Amino acid sequence: MIKVNFFAALREALNCNETQLEVNEPVTVEQARLLLIESNPSWAKSLTNNSLLTAVNQELVQDDFIVNPNDELAFFPPVTGG
């Protein structure tokens, strides 16, 4: 099981701040994204926006990064703090 978090404008667009991916084997970030879209087809547009950033275990990563069961995955828009 991978815990998945969404933040800010993406969280609002999906109307979801947290979900889970039932996987027992490592997957890439890109595969995780496709699995999420498979179970929530209406999320396709928002989740394939190529400006989105991804973090695994609270570190920014690229789409080919491997996510393991029990990892924490997060998708969010470019940051705007400061």
Add this chain to the structure above:
Amino acid sequence: MSTNIPNDRIVIQTADFDHGDEVNLLESDNNEDGAVVTFCGRVRNNNLGLDVKGLTLEHYPGMTEKSLQNIVNTAREKWSLGRVTVIHRVGKLLIGEQIVFVGVTCKHRGDAFAANEFIMDFLKVKAPFWKKELTNQGEKWLDAKSSDTNKAQEWKSE
């Protein structure tokens, strides 16, 4: 350097902070450092031609602190710094309220100015905070600015 004040102070909070208190913390029992550079960011009443009433700041608890610590660690690798404070507020903020504080001490001013700007530049593009503005035309998530990305990129080419 005094041992009872940690060298890094990284805080995420909803409450306001006192600029003077923060400068005192950077300076107290610290006689090695001749330079103290602070930056404070505030909510302004205008953005992209719209009247701004206030904003809401969201963050990614846990990752935010890690990300800021990574930025401070990188700054410490580049310059010999004394104390570093980074405070960022979250939640609802009104016009004129303080959002962010970055304070750096070191022996000489050059490194203190540079490190302070470096920390702000990377906070802007790496730390998971998001601003939602309340304007006279409703609420709107801010778009990231390419000028901020470019500014952080400039440090990498140095």
